[in-house]
Amino acid sequence: MRWRRSRRSRLGGEADRATFRTLHTAGLAAPALREGLTTASATRAARHLRALLGVPALALTDDRAVLAWDGSDDHHREHAARLAQQAVASGRTTVAGPGDLDCRRTGCAVRHAIVAPIVVDDRIVGTLQAYADHSSGALVRATDEVTRWMAGQLELAELSGSRTRLAEAELRALRAQISPHFVYNSLTTIASFVRTDPDRARDLLLDFADFTRYSFRRHGDYTTLADELKSVERYLLLEQARFGDRLQVTLRIAPEVLPVVVPYLCIQPLVENAVKHGLARSDGVGRISIVAHDAGQSCVLEVEDNGAGEDPDRVRRALAGDTDQDSVGLGNVDQRLRTTFGDDHGLVVETAPGAGTKVTVRVPKFAPGVSAG
Template identity: 40%
Template sequence: MLLKILSLAGAVSGVQLLIIVKLLDIEAWQIIAALFTTNVVTLAVFRKWLAFSPQSTSDEPKGDSEKEMPPVDPTVQIAHETLPYLRRGLNETTARKTAEIIQKIAEVPAVAVTDREKVLAYLGVGCEKHQPGDRILTEATKEVIATGQYKVVQTTKQLNCPMTNCDCPLAAAVIVPLKCRDEVVGTLKLYQTTEGQLPPHVIRLAIGIAQLLSMQIELAELDRQTQLLTLAKLDALHAQINPHFFFNVLNTIIMYSRTNPTRARRLLIRLADFFRQTLKRHGHLITLREELECVNTYLVLEKARFGDKLRIVKDVDKNLLDYKVPVFSLQPLVENAVKHGITPKEGTGTVKISARVENNELVMSVADDGVGIPADKLNLVLQPGYGSGNGVGLSNVHQRLQSLYGEEYGLQIVSCAGEGTVIYLRIPLDVQIDTEERAGQGGLPYYEVESANR
């Protein structure tokens, strides 16, 4: 049987196989868990597994009734239907959906889901004392949370509910702990309205459901930890690029402090305004309008340095200004164009900043007609640490884009030595965040553009 399950590895994810093996109570399931826990979870594979049952693999002729697929086990069906909710973690909303699904499929009088302290969801018969958000009342539930062992309660007295003078019909229950990394995080309770021993199939059902829900909760926690690690990585990258930008601007101001102190003072004021705006920003995304303000500040400082040698062109649809983009996504590209494209060039150079919508993506580009990138260096510029200085800039933006949107959304560079460079940045529109905050509310002014044509 284990070999048969492992043969599914080419068609389904590892965690899917893990859940199958665990349900079948194969001793090797923990080993398989260690191998496959990084895969995406889905329980739909159980429907495929049914095709491997002895009834469906026999070569003998079958009657019409025998050709029918065996019914899906309630535990599997519940796990499959609750997956979209519990992958978001255990809270009142997901617990409510889970309780609805369990009661519908298990056909029990009442279902409750709790965390360690309060009721998250209650559905079915019962008195008004069973309300989401209320603290846990029954001593039986508290015992399960404390011991981590399931408990079968056969009488109302054993439930040990402190509430009296009510007509609550609940008389028996099976209470099973929900666990995450071997720690109890809540309970699942299936109730009966008649006292006495619960049917064995109800107890098995409750235990099986709780095991699968626990696995889903644990995988949701793993997802959450992965997201936190991603955000931590973004914070680290963002922390790199802020001083990178700051020190480059300071170098320009230092130069003017010797030759033109008045201009140096004005530039310092402009820099202070910029950082005042920066401190107001939270998170990793800002509007395109705000990002262009950052670019504008940088270009004002660079124009002070290069004068007429540097020409700026902007071709950005005003309807796109409220779209969300990663913080410091365009500014490093513009800085790269000025520093490595225009500065080494003899005569005047142009940097063009564009933004448009294409194939449901926000496509931004920074082009320069500078010296270009040699063919043998083109594949290296996005590597961390490449080039002079502290190695942030293009590689930093490239990594942050991939962390936020996926591997396919890194920077794309087209360059020809002696002719110039274009760097493309794509953002999927279907992940745009709320853009109710409109522009024109303070901020730095935009630079005037000469033309949309180069």
């Protein structure tokens, strides 16, 4: 019994409980800060930051204006912008005393303000201001530590925003990258059927219209695998009309994976590469296989061709974003998959000269924050 009581004391002492409370409170503030420093995020984070510091009032500002105030004695809010500008100008933590705050209200709990600049990537983006009835070295150090932790969260927000903007820019580039030759050749093929087979020409024209409408749509970063594969099917119908028996396609899609959400335009570039490489042997038949199957918590999709294959080093450079590589969209798709689902979900490419190419995509069936628009 003595051993059990002693063990409980070590695990459940006041120091442990204080640590748990601090970590829990910091965890409550983190999601808002990872959205960046805005009025909305500052308002949500301020009360948790005030709890971390244990002060009567707290303000968050950008480099000029007050974004949020939490706590009592909000008549001091009028001083926050001026104090922020002074701290930004000096670039260091400052302590404002009763003379700086000029407060004559009886019973006011605020007599001092500790103002710490928030530095992100060597830029001062705002300040954290802790208001209290007294100033101490411990409170100054605590304010500095919380400010440094905040800066880390805001850096993560900027990184996330940069990756999102990069993915959006790459998606726009991918839309623009739809081959003009494909458009020209598709329309030429459709025109060739107008007299000999007008019904087929009409159907192909509708497929072309649907394909281009999907490729250039302006809403949503994500789509279902079903919609993505419908667009791929239209693309392949147009290519088969052009190449005839030289292009043979096999599709094996498990119905249960059709609702899985994937980044928009993440399958088509893989199929376009497969067609291009599958037909690289001028005297041969290009065989393209597209397989999607259930793998427990994940969906696995494989695009394979029997074409000329590729130098693995060249593929690695394409996945790394080398714009000199002509593998259509591989680096784009790989980056967007990693941004959406994590670095474990990039493309896996198996290839060698003369051995064809197989590209495997593994995506989770469900991912937080990922839904078809």
